[in-house]
Every structure is written in structure tokens, then in C-alpha cells.
Amino acid sequence: MNRVITLIVLALLTGCAATNTLPERALPDGQDYLKPIHVMVDDPLNAAQIRNQLRETGVFRSVETGEGKAGDYSVLIRFNSQRDLPPFPVILLSTATLFLLPLSQSIDTTTEFSLQQNGKLLKQYSYRNVTHKYTWLLDGSGGMQQENVNRITRAFAQDVQRDGLLPVAHTQ
């Protein structure tokens, strides 16, 4: 009996966690900020979220909107995100059972970052992250999209920090 309860508890605690294909990147504390970047995202509805998540990495001194002036560093982002839901009858069935029937959901995002200065391409970074989760009544899909994009922006921030193409912003 105890074993069954333990298994159920384990399944509830761990079985519903989202899985990601892109590993989590650790960003070390105590590093100097990199120079400000001007970020343009080719997706009007997700642009603000991506810029905010780049700010949250704490790697760049600032993340600005739009094209920069001459000499500024800019990042052009091509973003494509597809959400995959189960067939409609399965969703209806889950709804009919008041969401006790778990639904398999996934978000597949491919992103291309082009780091540029004065219109010259310095380096291109590409990432893909597939986030998958079983959602049900007590554990919905909220935060999935954020987690999906967060892994990508952190991976980009770490790679830019490692490559050293973007100079450190010295405090005045």
C-alpha cells in the first residue's frame, strides 16, 4: 500500500514537470555587463517577451528596441514557435472529465540570432527548444511558453558572453 502511495506521489511531483530539449544554462554571477544591444524580433506579438527575457539574463547593460545608431550592436531575431495540441476529440474528452484526463502539449521553437554591428554580421546563433508537458486540472500549461523561450535566451546570453564578440560595458 505504502509503495502505491509513494508511486502516486512521485508521479504527481515529477511526472508533470515539463521537459526541454535545450539544456538549462547557468549564467555566472559577478560578471561585468556586456555593451547595450538593440534587439529586433521578427514576431510582433512575442517581441516584448523575448526582450524582457534577454533583460532578465542580466548579461547585457541594456536591451533596447529598434535599430541602433552607427557603432551600436544590434541583434536581429527570427523566431518561429509552434504549439502542438492533441486532436480535438481528446481535448473535448479532457474537458468532459473536468480536465482529469491529462493532455500532452508541446511547444517547438526555433530561433536565429544575428549579432551585427554597422550592418555587418558578427556571428549567427541558432537554437531549438521543444518543451513538452502533460497538463491536467491541477497543473495547467501556464508558464510553458515562458520556460520554452527562457532556455533559448539564456543559451544565447551565455554563448555571447563566452565568445567575447560583444565588449564589456565599463562603468563610468
Add this chain to the structure above:
Amino acid sequence: MAAVLLLGGCGTALKPLDYKAQRAYVPMSVTMPPPESRFDQQKQREVIQLLRDTGAFSFLDGGFSKTGYSLLVDQSGGKGAGVLPAVLGALTLLTVPVPYTYERQLHGSVFKDGQLLKTYAYKRGGWTATTWYIPMIEPRSESEMLGDLMRDLDRDRLIPYQ
């Protein structure tokens, strides 16, 4: 005919624009007022997809930019069926035509480096009725106005091409 009306009569999706761009503008951003509902959110998604499908935008960013070109698209204002025709329509299961007047508006503003260059205003209105067998006219009006905006932007050449 009945099947077409059944399937298409109540469609609220916007129709494709009758405008195709010959050349694409330089990378720019588009911004819309914050959506008030899920319905608004879905509609904004449709509008952006329609604008993209014209081929006029090489790179379409979101938000308002202090540098470069921005286009503000505002579809607020106007009026729809109102409470009485909507309730009567619902009570009769949209079988009895309840006439009402509607009005749709579109404002498009072009900004360069945060400064307003020009605002375009469009308005469509008329009579229609709340039934499932009369195709909804409002989405067509909205698509027409977006097409007009794209044509006027093309004619005025305020935004440079790539």
C-alpha cells in the same frame, strides 16, 4: 448554397487583403493597443498575419521604437450590434433577421524615430442583420480598410523600401 452559407455565413475571420506588395519595406515595427480580451488578442494575431501575407514587410518587429520606422494600427472605436439586437438574435437562434447599423474604424500612424509622420483614418459602416444566413459584413470592411492603408502607405512612400 445552403452549405456554403452555413459554413461561411457566420465566419468572423478576416478576409485576405486585396493588396500584394511589389517590394518590401526596411525592417520596421508594428504596434497595436493592448488587447482587452482573448477575442481582441486573436484578432490582432489575424491582422498581423494578413499584413505579413502582403509581402510588404521584410522584418516585422513589435512595440514602439525610438529609432527607425513604426506603424501604429488602431482598430478601436466604431460600434457593433448593441445589446438589443444581440439578445433578440440569441433568443431567436439567429433565425429572425434583426437589423442593426454598424461602424468600423481603422487608424494607421507612421512614426520615424519616434516622431509622427502621418496618420491615416478609415471608416466603414452600414446596415446588416443578425442572422446566420446573411454573411457577416464587418470582417470584410476591416480587411478592405487594411488593404486601403497598405495601398496608401505604398503611394506616399514615407517608409523606404529595402
